[in-house]
Amino acid sequence: MTRGTKDCIGCGIDEPIRNNYFNGKLMEERDFTTEQHYFIKKNRLHNQALHGSGAVCGLKVTQHPNEGCRTQYVVLEAGLAIDCCGQEIIVPEKQRIDVQAWVEQQLKQEVSIASIIIGLRYCESETEHVPLMLTDCFCSDEDQAANRIKEQYEVVIASRGESDIQPALAPTQAKLDWNHSIALSQQRPTAFLADHLHQRYYLLATENEGSTSKLYVYRDDNHDLVTAVDAGHHAQDVQATTLADYIVVSTHEDEQPHLWFFKEDSIRTQGLPSHRLKMDVATQLVFSRVDDALFALSSEKASVSAYSGGDIKNWLKGDAGEPAPKVSALLDNPFNGDDSQRIPAQMKITPDGSFIFFVLQNENANTVLLLTSVSHLFSGSVDPESARIKLDDLDEEERVIDLAISSDGEMVYVLSRDKTQGRIRAYQFDRHEQQLVQQGGGVVWPGQPVSLTISANERWAYVIDNGEAEALALSEQGNLKTIDLHLAIEAPIGSPSDEGLNNSLGISGEGFEGQLSHRGQLLFVLAYDDNPELEPDRGLLAIVDIQEEDCEALFYKTLDGCKVCGDEDDFVYLALMEAYNPELPMVDELVGQKVEDVNLIDNIKVRNVVPSAQQLRDVIHCLIEQGLASGVPGPRGEIGPAGVDGIDGTNGEPGEKGEPGEKGEQGDRGPRGTRGPKGDPGPLNDPNVGHIRAVSWVHDDYLLNDVLQYDSFVKEVGLVVSFDRKIQTQVLSRSVRAPFFDARFETFGSNSSGYASLFGPSRIEWSPAIVEEGDIDDKNRILNAQPVKDEDGPNAIIFKPFLDLKNDFRFEMLVRFTLHGDFILTQDGFVIDANHREGFISQQPGYLSGNGRMGNQFYSWFYVGSPDLTDGVRAFTTRGGFGIG
Numbered sequence: 001m002t003r004g005t006k007d008c009i010g011c012g013i014d015e016p017i018r019n020n021y022f023n024g025k026l027m028e029e030r031d032f033t034t035e036q037h038y039f040i041k042k043n044r045l046h047n048q049a050l051h052g053s054g055a056v057c058g059l060k061v062t063q064h065p066n067e068g069c070r071t072q073y074v075v076l077e078a079g080l081a082i083d084c085c086g087q088e089i090i091v092p093e094k095q096r097i098d099v100q101a102w103v104e105q106q107l108k109q110e111v112s113i114a115s116i117i118i119g120l121r122y123c124e125s126e127t128e129h130v131p132l133m134l135t136d137c138f139c140s141d142e143d144q145a146a147n148r149i150k151e152q153y154e155v156v157i158a159s160r161g162e163s164d165i166q167p168a169l170a171p172t173q174a175k176l177d178w179n180h181s182i183a184l185s186q187q188r189p190t191a192f193l194a195d196h197l198h199q200r201y202y203l204l205a206t207e208n209e210g211s212t213s214k215l216y217v218y219r220d221d222n223h224d225l226v227t228a229v230d231a232g233h234h235a236q237d238v239q240a241t242t243l244a245d246y247i248v249v250s251t252h253e254d255e256q257p258h259l260w261f262f263k264e265d266s267i268r269t270q271g272l273p274s275h276r277l278k279m280d281v282a283t284q285l286v287f288s289r290v291d292d293a294l295f296a297l298s299s300e301k302a303s304v305s306a307y308s309g310g311d312i313k314n315w316l317k318g319d320a321g322e323p324a325p326k327v328s329a330l331l332d333n334p335f336n337g338d339d340s341q342r343i344p345a346q347m348k349i350t351p352d353g354s355f356i357f358f359v360l361q362n363e364n365a366n367t368v369l370l371l372t373s374v375s376h377l378f379s380g381s382v383d384p385e386s387a388r389i390k391l392d393d394l395d396e397e398e399r400v401i402d403l404a405i406s407s408d409g410e411m412v413y414v415l416s417r418d419k420t421q422g423r424i425r426a427y428q429f430d431r432h433e434q435q436l437v438q439q440g441g442g443v444v445w446p447g448q449p450v451s452l453t454i455s456a457n458e459r460w461a462y463v464i465d466n467g468e469a470e471a472l473a474l475s476e477q478g479n480l481k482t483i484d485l486h487l488a489i490e491a492p493i494g495s496p497s498d499e500g501l502n503n504s505l506g507i508s509g510e511g512f513e514g515q516l517s518h519r520g521q522l523l524f525v526l527a528y529d530d531n532p533e534l535e536p537d538r539g540l541l542a543i544v545d546i547q548e549e550d551c552e553a554l555f556y557k558t559l560d561g562c563k564v565c566g567d568e569d570d571f572v573y574l575a576l577m578e579a580y581n582p583e584l585p586m587v588d589e590l591v592g593q594k595v596e597d598v599n600l601i602d603n604i605k606v607r608n609v610v611p612s613a614q615q616l617r618d619v620i621h622c623l624i625e626q627g628l629a630s631g632v633p634g635p636r637g638e639i640g641p642a643g644v645d646g647i648d649g650t651n652g653e654p655g656e657k658g659e660p661g662e663k664g665e666q667g668d669r670g671p672r673g674t675r676g677p678k679g680d681p682g683p684l685n686d687p688n689v690g691h692i693r694a695v696s697w698v699h700d701d702y703l704l705n706d707v708l709q710y711d712s713f714v715k716e717v718g719l720v721v722s723f724d725r726k727i728q729t730q731v732l733s734r735s736v737r738a739p740f741f742d743a744r745f746e747t748f749g750s751n752s753s754g755y756a757s758l759f760g761p762s763r764i765e766w767s768p769a770i771v772e773e774g775d776i777d778d779k780n781r782i783l784n785a786q787p788v789k790d791e792d793g794p795n796a797i798i799f800k801p802f803l804d805l806k807n808d809f810r811f812e813m814l815v816r817f818t819l820h821g822d823f824i825l826t827q828d829g830f831v832i833d834a835n836h837r838e839g840f841i842s843q844q845p846g847y848l849s850g851n852g853r854m855g856n857q858f859y860s861w862f863y864v865g866s867p868d869l870t871d872g873v874r875a876f877t878t879r880g881g882f883g884i885g
Contacts, residue, residue, distance in 0.1 A: 009037055009044070011085035013562055016041060044086030049562060054168070054572060054608030056080040059091060061118055061575035061601050063587045070585035072100040074118070074575075074601065076155065081572045082610055084565040087122040089153045089572060102157045103582045115165060115578040116599075117606060119156045121571035124149050156571040165576065168608040175547045176480060176505040179522065180223050182541040187214070189526045189539040191237045194220065194517055197244045198264060201524070203541055204231060204238045204249065215249060217267065220517075223543065229271040232260065239285040240264075241292050246316065249273075250283045250296070257281055259296070261316065275316060277324050279305065284345060290353035293374065297347040297358070304347075304358075306377055328378055346402055349374075350409040352857075355431070357412070359400050360384075367400040369414070371434055386675070389436055393425065393493065402452040404461075405429075412436055413461065413485065415452035422449035423496060424461055426488050431853075441491035443483055443500030453514040453523065454485065455546075460502070461485050462523055462546075464511035478511035479504045480525060480544060492595075509540050521546055573606040625844075689833045690727065690826040692819070692849035693795075694771070696720035696782040697862045698842045707805060707813050707865035714800045719743075720785045721819060721858075722771040722796035724848060725826040729768040729790045729797070732823065740823035741766075743801035746814040761801035768794030780840075780847045793827070812865040822855040834858035 018038040019031055058079020064070050076095040082088055097118065106113055126146030187205040190213070194201045203216040213235035217226040231238075232251030239248050247262040257280065260273035281303060283296035292309035311325035346359035356377065358370040370387040394400070397418040404413045412427045414436075423444045427436035447465040454461050461483040482502040491497040509527035516523055525542040577586065577599045587593070588601040611619075696719060697703050704713055732740055743761050767787050775784040788794050799817075821834025833850030836858045840847050849858055 009040055011044075011565055012048075013045070046086065047082045047088065048084065048086030051082060051086075051610050052563075052608070053082050053084040053086075054610045055574060056082060056610045056612065059120070059574055060603055061097075061588070063585075063589075063601065064096075067585070070587060071583065072098060074099055074586050076118075076574070081120055081574075083120075083122050083570065083572050084563065085122075085570075088151075089120050089122050090151070091120070091153060095155065097155050097157070099157060099586065100582065106159065111159065113159045113580055113582075114161045115159070115576060116580045117158050117160050117165075117573055118575045118577075119158070119571040119573045120153050121156050123152050123154050125152055126150075158571075159580075162578075165578070165606065167605050168573070176482060176503065176523075177545040177547070178505070178542070179545045180543040181508070182218070182223065182543075184216075184539040184541075186537055187539050188528060189541060190235060192513065192515055192524055192526055192541065193238045193240055193247070194515060194524060195240055195244045195247075195264075196220070196517070200226065200264075202238050202240075202247060204235050205539055206233075206235060208537055211252075213249075213251060215247075215262075227268045227271065229262070229267060232258065236283060237285045239287055241287055241312075242289050246274075248285060248287075248294075250279070250285055257283070259283075259285075277315075284347055286347050286349050286356070288349060288353035288374070289351060293353065295347065295349065295356065295377075297345055304377070308378070348403055348405055350405055350429075351407060352409055355409075355429075355434075357403055357405070358387075359403060367416075369400055369403070371436075373434070391425070391436070391438075393438060393442070398423070401449060404452050404454045406454070406458055407456060411439075411458065413452065413454055413458075413488075415449055415461075415463065417447075417449055421445060422447045422463065422465060424452070424463070424483055424485070424488050424500075426485065438493055440489035441493045442496040443485075443488040443491070444496045444498050445481070445483070445501045447479075447481070449481075450512055451514045453516055455516070458485055461488075462514055462516075464507070464514050464525060465504075466510050478507035478509060478527060480507055480511065480514070480523070480542075495595075505544065507540075507542055511542075516546075573608065574603070576602045576606045578602070686830070686833075686854060688826075688828060688830045689850070689854050690723050690725040690824070690830060691833055692836075692841070692858055693722045693724045694776045694780045694782050694847070695722075695841055695860060696785070697860075698779075698781065699839050699860045699862065701842075702863045703815075704864045705866060708807065710813075710864050711802055711805060714802055718785075718798040718800045719817065720769065720771065720782045720796055720798050722769075722776070722782055722785070723824075723826075723832065724795075725828075726793045726795050727768075727797075727832075728825045728827055728829075729794055732766075732797075740820050741799060742816075742818040743799070744816040744818075745803065746816065747812070762804040763802050765800040765802070767798050768792075769796040769798045770794055771796040778845055779842060780845055781842050812863060814861060814863055816859070816861045819858040820855075821849075821858060831855050836860055 016038060017034060019035050025031075056079070058077050059081055060077045060079070062075045062077065064073045064075055074097050076091065076097055078091050078093050080088065080090055099116070099118075103113060126148070127150045128147035129144040130147045132143050132145055182203070184203075184205050186208050188208055189203060189205045191204040192201065199220045201218050201220050203218065204213060205216065206213045211233040213231040213233060214228050215231040215235070215238065216228045218224065219226060231249050232253050233255075235249055235251040237250040240246065241248070245264050247264055247267060249260045249262070251258055251260055253260075253276065256278060259277040259279060261275040261277070262272075263270075263274050266274075279296060281298040283298055283305070286295045286297075287293070288295075288309065290309075292312055294307045294309070294312055296305045298304070306328045307325045315323075315325045345361070346357075348357045349355070353374060355371060355373050358372075360368050360370060368384070369389045369391065370382075370384060371389050372382050372387045376382065391400075391414065394416065395418060398416045399418070400414060400416045402415040404415075405411070406413075410429060412429050414425045414427065416423050416425070421444050423442055425442035426439045428439055430437055447463075448467040449463045449465045451464040452461060453463075463481045463483055464478060465481050466478045481504040484500045484502050487497040487500040507525060507527050511525050511527040513526040514523055523544040523546055525544060527540040527542060580599055584597065584599050586599045586601055588603070590598070590600065696717070704710060743764070745759055745761070768790055769785040769787050770792065771782055771785050775782055777783055782796075785796055785798055787798060819834055821832040824832045824834075826832070831854050833852070833854055833856065835849055835851040835853070835856040837849065837851060839860075841849070841860060
């Protein structure tokens with residue numbers, strides 16, 4: 001018989017052995033020990049393999065309650081952890097940890113201290129020693145043995161260098177992979193346009209040794225060249241109208257700047273512009289996605305011309321020889337300095353077409369950022385000083401290079417650089433004050449960036465960077481860098497993060513412009529050749545695949561084998577104090593202190609969390625009910641295109657022409673009056689305004705299985721929108737064309753008659769209705785609506801946009817529904833606050849539209865027909881709701 005000392009229980013996977021019982025079996029100490037080890041091992045293996053290691057609950061490291069003790073002690077809260085062997089570490093009550101004593105011991109041993117990690121290690125001790133009854137059976141002279149084994153813990157304090165500190169949750173990646181390259185021999189690319197409506201993209205390029213320009217048209221699925229047409233001389237930019245029915249090129253003809261308008265449906269067969277518009281200077285172009293207003297910015301001086309969308313459309317309907325649309329000269333602020341000092345002028349318009357940002361260069365060769373409303377632009381010229389936006393955090397040597405606007409126009413991201421590094425800052429756009437409010441300290445990295453593009457979900461910035469120092473600004477190899485925008489917002493103002501650089505991809509040449517595809521899965525990069533002085537002398541269009549994170553691959557990490565404890569994994573990491581200074585207090589939050597004046601206790605960065613099934617259930621339930629409302633926002637939906645013009649009404653009988661009066665002399669233009677003081681901002685969250693209460697479809701989901709059922713569904717049921725107040729439908733009845741709402745239909749395929757893409761309804765009907773509270777289900781969907789008369793106090797509208805589809809329409813269709821809140825009045829005369837917040841209209845009980853500002857537009861969309869699943873992206877589901885019968 002051997003003495004009952006504790007045997008070591010192995011860590012990891014080995015062959016389990018358990019007792020086999022039978023009558024008459026002689027039981028020794030060995031048998032009972034095996035029995036214990038079997039179940040202990042099974043429990044630890046379960047913890048290790050199915051739960052992982054880390055903190056389960058509690059175990060927060062906090063500052064000492066006594067301020068005078070904070071340079072010596074921290075406090076460990078009670079809690080539970082699991083180490084890498086699956087051993088459960090239980091801390092039953094608060095524990096004071098003497099950090100200073102550990103530091104003094106390290107200093108005596110001349111051990112340098114960088115950052116400190118505090119953790120827990122599992123340990124055991126023998127207790128309740130009792131006398132041995134058969135002492136002569138043991139080889140030892142001891143007459144006692146431990147009656148119990150106590151499972152305990154010990155606090156571990158360890159020093160780690162900066163390179164040894166790895167976050168518990170590795171940051172997600174935005175992966176960049178090369179897809180395709182298009183080389184243009186002896187040419188330099190100047191501009192690029194992706195047209196997702198017609199599955200085309202357009203590349204504008206100019207000869208290296210001449211001035212002749214070409215417009216190349218490619219298919220977007222296989223990159224095949226469709227056609228190449230002449231584009232004048234020294235072409236500058238290419239853009240398209242909202243429906244992409246016209247492709248517009250800024251170029252020169254007979255040494256005169258022009259805009260050439262190519263019809264999309266005939267560019268391959270004719271290859272000539274249908275209309276030409278003379279300009280004063282060659283330009284960068286921007287179309288408003290709302291009304292096709294056209295803005296042109298000079299590439300030589302900061303002069304801007306603008307044309308209203310209505311004038312452009314009317315001009316394009318007529319012959320090319322008709323008078324050109326009226327132009328407004330809006331801004332005039334010439335560049336100064338030589339070419340080496342200049343940066344490309346930039347012009348960006350908000351998605352709703354209300355405001356325009358300009359990045360320009362002033363007389364001191366410094367960049368300036370201007371902001372003005374579109375209505376102000378058309379009302380008269382803009383004073384650059386009054387439109388200038390001052391960025392408080394911008395250093396004197398920094399130059400603004402580019403900016404990007406979020407899909408909802410709420411955020412603006414500014415790219416800048418100095419002589420050694422690039423920087424991105426995030427700003428919230430305050431439309432009332434027309435100011436940019438900085439959000440976080442931004443992100444910096446070594447480099448010389450030249451272009452900025454942001455992902456649809458605003459998680460990543462894609463930056464073209466041509467060097468890490470001023471001397472490398474025209475290096476032979478550019479880079480496409482991925483920047484984490486979350487870090488830009490999380491960093492304190494004045495302390496930018498230098499960890500935002502996620503990864504990069506080399507560009508074979510000097511990159512200068514980037515543009516995302518419609519779905520954000522491809523990035524198009526324009527570049528010049530590696531070395532223009534050597535053969536081949538060419539321009540490049542690089543097409544890059546973007547995969548923001550392969551989350552599915554996380555499930556298959558188990559194929560790499562079971563986790564094995566490493567040399568430094570025998571204790572559980574709880575808290576981190578980076579750049580530890582023994583003379584500074586240890587605190588868990590900053591209260592009127594600077595981060596460099598304390599040792600900040602970080603309970604998040606290195607702590608691996610082991611969630612319980614209850615926690616996972618709560619998180620999943622929260623995501624189902626609320627989405628990511630309290631976390632990182634997902635990608636915003638695209639703003640739908642402007643509707644096509646309706647059919648003109650019949651002209652009335654002309655009246656008798658009166659006698660013309662004598663033309664008077666033109667008077668002198670009076671001096672401009674002094675600018676009045678800015679008025680107080682309008683009310684936010686006005687309790688009197690109305691809101692959209694519910695709709696009859698499920699936002700971003702399928703309404704019907706068959707497209708051919710659509711017209712019968714609309715005829716019997718319609719699309720219903722209800723409000724939280726009674727509305728005035730008499731005002732809406734004045735317009736036959738119903739301009740207070742739009743319905744647009746986008747197809748994903750083709751019919752026997754040819755390609756079908758984007759079109760409007762053939763006819764529209766609408767009527768007032770009443771929706772009772774019981775007519776709305778718990779998901780906020782309308783189940784029933786009762787048509788009424790105007791005088792009955794309606795609180796809803798039934799819309800019936802018909803298509804008159806033919807039998808060969810057999811493909812999926814996206815229906816975009818837009819409601820203009822400014823046109824709808826409550827019975828008390830207030831407008832509707834119609835902003836559709838985060839797509840929750842048919843998902844969140846008690847939902848009300850609005851963002852605290854009166855008016856705005858309500859955007860929603862749904863699908864009709866059987867989806868095309870060849871790309872494996874959409875999964876078809878039917879969620880019921882308001883249906884026929």
